[in-house]
Amino acid sequence: MWRALKTEIWYFWPWLLGGLGIAAFVVIVLSVLVRFLEQGQGPPVFVIAMFPIIAGMVVSFVAQGYRIEERRARMLLAGPMTPRQLAWVTVLLPVCFVVLGILAVIPMIGLATLITGKFEASAVPMIAGFAGQFWAYAQLGPLAQESSAAHRERRTRATFVGWTAFAGAILILVASQFFMHRISGHFGFVTASVAAMGVAAVLYQGRTDFTR
Amino acid sequence: MNDHGSENNVAARLRGLTKRFTGFQLGPLDLTLEAGTVLALVGPNGAGKTTTLNCMAGLMVPDEGGTEVYGAPVHPARTEYRQDIGYVGEESGFFLRWTVRRNLDYLAGLLPGWSRERARHLSERIALPLDKPVSKLSRGNKTKLALVAAMAHKPRLLLLDEPTTGLDPVVRAEVLDLLWEIIEDGEHAVLYSTHVLSDINRLADELAFLRDGQIVLRTGRDELSESWRRVSFRLQQENVDLDGIVEHRRVRSEHQVITRDAEATLQQLNHLGAEAVEVARMSVDEIAVQILKEGHHVARTED
Numbered sequence: 186m187w188r189a190l191k192t193e194i195w196y197f198w199p200w201l202l203g204g205l206g207i208a209a210f211v212v213i214v215l216s217v218l219v220r221f222l223e224q225g226q227g228p229p230v231f232v233i234a235m236f237p238i239i240a241g242m243v244v245s246f247v248a249q250g251y252r253i254e255e256r257r258a259r260m261l262l263a264g265p266m267t268p269r270q271l272a273w274v275t276v277l278l279p280v281c282f283v284v285l286g287i288l289a290v291i292p293m294i295g296l297a298t299l300i301t302g303k304f305e306a307s308a309v310p311m312i313a314g315f316a317g318q319f320w321a322y323a324q325l326g327p328l329a330q331e332s333s334a335a336h337r338e339r340r341t342r343a344t345f346v347g348w349t350a351f352a353g354a355i356l357i358l359v360a361s362q363f364f365m366h367r368i369s370g371h372f373g374f375v376t377a378s379v380a381a382m383g384v385a386a387v388l389y390q391g392r393t394d395f396t397r
Numbered sequence: 398m399n400d401h402g403s404e405n406n407v408a409a410r411l412r413g414l415t416k417r418f419t420g421f422q423l424g425p426l427d428l429t430l431e432a433g434t435v436l437a438l439v440g441p442n443g444a445g446k447t448t449t450l451n452c453m454a455g456l457m458v459p460d461e462g463g464t465e466v467y468g469a470p471v472h473p474a475r476t477e478y479r480q481d482i483g484y485v486g487e488e489s490g491f492f493l494r495w496t497v498r499r500n501l502d503y504l505a506g507l508l509p510g511w512s513r514e515r516a517r518h519l520s521e522r523i524a525l526p527l528d529k530p531v532s533k534l535s536r537g538n539k540t541k542l543a544l545v546a547a548m549a550h551k552p553r554l555l556l557l558d559e560p561t562t563g564l565d566p567v568v569r570a571e572v573l574d575l576l577w578e579i580i581e582d583g584e585h586a587v588l589y590s591t592h593v594l595s596d597i598n599r600l601a602d603e604l605a606f607l608r609d610g611q612i613v614l615r616t617g618r619d620e621l622s623e624s625w626r627r628v629s630f631r632l633q634q635e636n637v638d639l640d641g642i643v644e645h646r647r648v649r650s651e652h653q654v655i656t657r658d659a660e661a662t663l664q665q666l667n668h669l670g671a672e673a674v675e676v677a678r679m680s681v682d683e684i685a686v687q688i689l690k691e692g693h694h695v696a697r698t699e700d
Contacts, residue, residue: 192503196492251493260490262456263546264507265476393458395473396451396488 186270189261193274194281197248201282204240205289211236212293216300227301230308231315234290238319241286245279245323249330252278258395272389276382279323287316314365317374321358324381325351331388338393350384353377408432408554408586409453413462416448423448423610425462432553433583437597438590439685440607446590447486449607450558453588454484466554480510483547485540486558493532497525497542501549508550516549523575537568544572548579555579555587561596573599594682604681606688614688618681625684626659630671639665643687655679655687 212233219228252275261271290312298304332347354377361373408430415424423445430436438446451457453464455471455478464471469478491500501520505511520527523541526534534542540560547555560576561569577600580587589600597604597618605615631650641658652671656662659676666674679687 188506192492196495255493256488256490258490259456259484259486259488260504261507262454262473263479263482263484263490264504265479265509267476268473390474392473394451395456396486 186266186273189266189270190274190277190281193248193252193257193278194285197244197251197282200247201241201244201285204244205237205286208236208240208289209293209296212297213300216297220301227297227303230294230297230305231311233293233297234308234312235315235319237289237293238283238286238316240289241282241284242279242319242323244286245282246326248278248282249275249326253330253397256397258397262395268390268392268395269386271395272386275389276324276327276386279326280320280382283316283320283323286319290316310366310371314367314370314374317371317378318358318361318365321354321374321377321381324378324385325354327385327389328354328381331385331392334392334394334397335388340391340393343388343391347384347388350380354381406432407465408434408467409588410465411449411453411462412464414449414452414459414464415461416445416452416457416459418448421445421610423452424459426612428605428612428615430554430586430588432586434603435580435587435589435601436603436605437601438588438605438607439592439594439597439689440590441592441689444607445610446592446607447558450484450486450556450588450590454482454486454556455479456484480508480550481553482556483550483552483554484556484558485543485547485560489539489543489546491531491542491546494530496528496530497534498527500531500542501527501545504546504549510550512549512551515551516545519545519548519575522578523571535568537564537572540564540568540572541575544575553585555585555589557587557589559590559592561591561593569593576600594685597681597685604685606685608689621684622678622681624659625655625657625679625687626662627653627655627677627679628659628662628666628674629653629677630666630674632666632669632671634669637669657687 215228219226258271294304328347328351332344332351335343335347357373357377361370361377364370364373411426411428413425413427415422426449438449440446448457452459453471455473458473466478467481471478492503501516505513505516525541525545526538531539531542544560561572564572573596579585580600591597601618603615603617604621606613630652632652633650637652639654639656640661641656642654642662643657644655646653654662663676
């Protein structure tokens with residue numbers, strides 16, 4: 186399973202690098218513009234942090250789309266992998282890309298600090314809030330995919346569970362928006378993400394059609 | 398249906414395999430494929446060929462019944478049977494942006510029993526462009542890659558889902574040549590789905606005709622060629638009731654029939670006093686068309 190996960194990350198690595206490259210470009214332009222237009226003030230650190238995290242989230246959506254289009258399950262089920270392992274590869278990919286995006290926040294903030302000479306340590310809780318939010322968005326992709334697959338395969342109960350979990354995760358996400366920079370908000374994002382991951386993994390294992 | 402091989406000589410066995418979709422049901426199918434046999438699953442589009450192969454490859458879970466491959470039950474959650482299967486479908490799950498070589502390297506680490514030597518030999522044999530990204534390959538080369546990927550781990554059962562569909566005649570001949578080379582050792586069992594009827598003559602030992610999700614006939618290729626005939630004769634009476642007739646045309650006293658039991662038909666014609674009887678052989682392609690056209694009239698064979 187880890188090998189398959191590593192291979193998928195490696196396969197989508199160019200997209201991630203491209204996304205982070207665009208994020209770095211935007212951060213530089215924004216930092217330079219704000220520095221000159223606002224007489225030495227830098228852009229808020231949480232705004233800088235958003236770009237690489239969004240890049241990670243977008244790549245997770247790209248990966249999900251390509252894996253469906255390329256019918257990856259067909260190849261992996263020719264080998265010794267079980268549907269459970271395949272399910273974990275599917276739900277762990279978004280986490281990996283978002284985490285890589287979060288890791289890229291550090292050099293991005295460093296870059297912005299170099300340009301503007303300002304750093305706000307107080308923005309860390311807000312950055313954590315954004316990270317949790319985008320992680321939850323990324324995890325909703327596989328959940329929606331598996332709920333649709335369950336519907337297509339006429340697994341009524343699985344369809345109901347899937348879409349109910351999806352709606353529940355959205356509600357938690359909306360509620361958590363009001364507490365972005367607080368622990369309760371972070372807890373809400375993590376709960377929505379983990380729940381979406383777990384339900385998507387269970388639904389995947391119950392698939393009756395691995396041709397898509 | 399045909400259920401004759403002894404247990405240890407059976408490559409694949411379908412028992413009541415049933416898969417339901419909205420507006421279509423496959424099966425229940427009962428089918429036995431003996432080791433060393435090439436069975437062509439012949440049928441029009443939408444007959445259920447791909448679904449049958451997907452269930453046999455463990456990519457779909459049937460609603461009822463199941464499949465065994467060399468005695469091991471097939472199910473996506475199980476893995477014992479997988480090394481025995483090589484599957485060539487329309488989509489094989491390759492990393493499209495990676496080169497052929499990189500995909501094969503990945504498969505070498507993924508599939509137990511993979512032989513790099515065999516993969517290299519097969520790739521050279523069919524001139525597979527190893528350094529081209531899969532997304533840039535022609536349809537023919539994608540099929541060739543799928544064949545190499547399906548065969549490099551030396552499976553005993555090959556499931557080929559319309560491997561020659563959409564290929565130009567040259568590439569099609571190359572693919573058929575390769576398949577012929579692989580199966581001529583008699584060690585592989587092959588289930589080959591096709592609606593390209595001319596492939597049948599080249600490869601198949603046996604034929605199973607699938608129509609509307611049901612096997613309407615399973616028979617040996619030679620047996621089929623021996624029993625089906627186009628017969629023309631002259632007879633004064635208008636209505637002729639003959640056994641085994643699947644098509645009957647008449648212009649005045651001239652009759653032309655297609656029979657699936659030439660011997661019985663000729664005996665009856667002799668008894669009726671038919672004149673100017675002429676018997677013509679039919680190609681397997683022509684017979685297949687008749688069977689698929691008239692599938693509901695054709696009795697199932699029981700061995």
